[in-house]
Amino acid sequence: MRTARASHKPARFKVRLLGAYVAFALATISRSVDAESTAPLDYFLHAGGPAARPTMHLGWALAAIAVLVTLIVGVLLVAAIVRKRPLNAEDSLHADAGGMRWIYIGTGVSSVALLAILVYILITLERVASPVTHPQLTIIVTAYDWWWKVDYTDDSNPKRNFSAANEIHIPVGEPVRIELKSADVVHAFWVPQLAGKTQTIPGQTNQQWIQADHAGVYRGQCSQFCGAQHAHMAFEVVAQSPADFNEWRDSQGQPAMSPANADNVSTGGAASVANGKRLFADRCAGCHTIRGTDAQGLQAPDLTHLDSRRTIAAGALSNTPEHLLDWIQHAQQIKPEALMPDIALSAADAAALSAYLATLH
Incomplete structure (x- = not known):
């Protein structure tokens, strides 16, 4: 009895593991549906424009064909396993002849289906090759x-x-x-x-x-x-x-607004913004550009209107003052091996730099 109970433990563990995986997958899908911006694979089955719609239909068609072929092969495999083998040599010869007939039929049907798929793919490629009207x-x-x-x-x-x-x-x-x-x-x-x-x-x-x-x-x-x-x-x-x-x-297309004219700079915060601008020129201008200033770096994103963007670090973080400072100081923890280095800042320097970057509307 002890051995019998032990033999069921791996099975119960597998069931629990499978259940945990399914629960995690459902939770992930739920979060992705509620999120404002989801990963591409969450919605590639939906088209939002004429360049994507023919490709989406082609994808559905190919998926349907693949499922159908899998089902047919599965049914034939089960039939071959269940079917009794011939009892004598004469019956075996007749069975071999019948089996070859099925191979011929399957090869012919497959060839026609593959040719039809090829034609459909070529038609889809032609439809998405260029728009109906010339892009302006x-x-x-x-x-x-x-x-x-x-x-x-x-x-x-x-x-x-x-x-x-x-x-x-x-x-x-x-x-x-x-x-x-x-x-x-x-x-x-x-x-x-x-x-x-x-x-x-x-x-x-x-x-x-x-x-x-x-x-x-x-x-x-x-x-x-x-x-x-x-x-x-x-x-x-x-x-x-x-x-x-x-x-x-x-x-x-406009250059960056002068910090002195920025709407979110109070009289008391002007000095901090000015310090932040000098700090940016010393620490960041070698890589980044801010049009209208001396910062003309070409190796990293243009930050002229940084505050108007929804995300930073190529979608890794939402664009908030907290995330922006976190990215500046811990870029190598957020995106290891990125060319953006970690920049050590004192509390005063961090506040000044954040105040300046907030003026880049």
Whole structure:
């Protein structure tokens, strides 16, 4: 009896383990559904624009075919196991002939199905190759280890030329051409609800187009393993009405507001902001740019309008004063091997730098 009870322990442990895993998975899914911005794989089965919809339908079709083939193979395997073998040599010959007939039929059906799938794939590729109307807006996105540089250019009005980071704004209902580059290794640009994946390759410019049918925030992700912080290389596409987009673009093209004119700087806090600006020039300007100041670094994100962004560190943290200071002082703990170093700050320096960065609307 003791041995019998012991034999059931591994089984009970496996059941408990499976139950814990299912509970964890359900809790994770629940949190992701409630979250404002979720991981790409939580919603790649839903399309938010014409560049993604044909691909979504193709994915559903291929998944259905794969499930059907699996079921058919499973049924045939069970039938082969259950079916009795021939009792004599003559019956065995007849059975072999019947078995070959099934192989011929299966090969023919599979060939037709694969040909149909190939045609469907080619049709889908043609549908998503280019938009119906010519894109009026082109955005240049350059992938770095591990963040995204976003350049807006306007040949007719250089004042509307600027760089952002990890946040792409587009007008709703209009196709947008994305030119993709890489500054270091191969990455992959993927906004699952708006388009498929396109690689960014060093020394090469690839193109993709995206379009959002509705206003909202669409999360993107690097989907090509590119190093230690590949999973922390996210970005967001913010779709706005054309009027809101133009207003946003005009404001982003402006240089940083002088701290003396910033709305959130009180008379008593002006000295702290000035100290923070000097601290930024000494410690951060070698890598970061703030347009309208002497900070002209080219190796890290442009921070001219930092306070207007939803996230920092390529989606690793929400953009709050607390998270921003945490990132500045503990970047290597949050994203090990990132080029952003840990910066030691006294309490007074941290307060001054935070006050200055809060003026970058």
